[in-house]
Amino acid sequence: MKTIVTKSYDEMSKTSADFFESEIRNNPEIVIGLATGSTPVGTYKELVRRHMEKGLDFSRVKSFNLDEYLGLSGDNPNSYRHFMNEQLFNHINIDKNNTHVPEGLTEDPKAYGEKYDQMITESGGIRIQLLGIGSNGHIAFNEPDDELPLGTGLVELSEQTIEDNARFFQSIDQVPTQAISMGMGSIMKAEKIIILASGEGKAEVISKLLNSGKVTSRIPATFLLLHPDVTLICDEEAYSGVSR
Numbered sequence: 685m686k687t688i689v690t691k692s693y694d695e696m697s698k699t700s701a702d703f704f705e706s707e708i709r710n711n712p713e714i715v716i717g718l719a720t721g722s723t724p725v726g727t728y729k730e731l732v733r734r735h736m737e738k739g740l741d742f743s744r745v746k747s748f749n750l751d752e753y754l755g756l757s758g759d760n761p762n763s764y765r766h767f768m769n770e771q772l773f774n775h776i777n778i779d780k781n782n783t784h785v786p787e788g789l790t791e792d793p794k795a796y797g798e799k800y801d802q803m804i805t806e807s808g809g810i811r812i813q814l815l816g817i818g819s820n821g822h823i824a825f826n827e828p829d830d831e832l833p834l835g836t837g838l839v840e841l842s843e844q845t846i847e848d849n850a851r852f853f854q855s856i857d858q859v860p861t862q863a864i865s866m867g868m869g870s871i872m873k874a875e876k877i878i879i880l881a882s883g884e885g886k887a888e889v890i891s892k893l894l895n896s897g898k899v900t901s902r903i904p905a906t907f908l909l910l911h912p913d914v915t916l917i918c919d920e921e922a923y924s925g926v927s928r
């Protein structure tokens with residue numbers, strides 16, 4: 685895993701946008717993997733700016749998002765589909781038919797998950813995948829456990845994740861307890877992975893990730909240590925635990 689430590693959240697976001705811009709300019713028909721959460725917001729802002737000011741063209745880009753809360757429709761303000769529209773898709777020239785966020789209202793998550801993975805494969809596979817990291821080490825909604833799912837499907841959110849995400853909802857009781865998430869195998873198939881971490885709240889998990897020297901399902905992000913092309917971009921606060 686390559687690591688880039690930046691002075692600030694803004695610099696982390698610009699560095700992350702640099703990777704995406706260069707991949708998109710290199711192949712305008714690229715398939716990209718996208719993430720939700722607070723961390724990628726700055727990357728999306730920067731990509732919107734580069735679209736508006738530098739003509740970065742998304743017209744032939746295809747995207748797949750990592751996850752969606754089970755039970756939320758795409759127009760629910762807390763859904764990840766809504767988040768993606770608001771943060772990115774509504775402000776660039778991507779064809780919405782080419783944007784994929786798992787369907788939160790699916791009645792058959794297992795079959796839907798298999799179909800989602802198949803759609804990724806049929807699109808040619810993800811060239812560059814953006815990831816955040818949970819304070820508990822999750823990637824997408826693959827939560828610490830004895831076993832981790834390979835493919836996309838139904839997952840239970842951990843208590844830590846429900847607590848972490850409650851800030852987006854009116855109360856913690858409203859946070860869905862299940863989601864459709866890309867599995868570890870689906871994520872690991874991406875050719876290139878960019879993982880972002882910002883702020884003191886991620887310092888502990890980043891130090892565990894970089895110092896462990898081990899792969900453990902109790903910190904799902906450690907599986908990224910097995911991938912040949914992963915770049916962690918984190919600000920100084922998120923990195924601060926590594927040398928402590």
Ligand code: PGA
Pocket residue numbers: 720721722723724815816817818819822823824
């Ligand atoms: P955050 O979430 O960006 O809101 O911290 C990251 C994650 O849970 O993957």
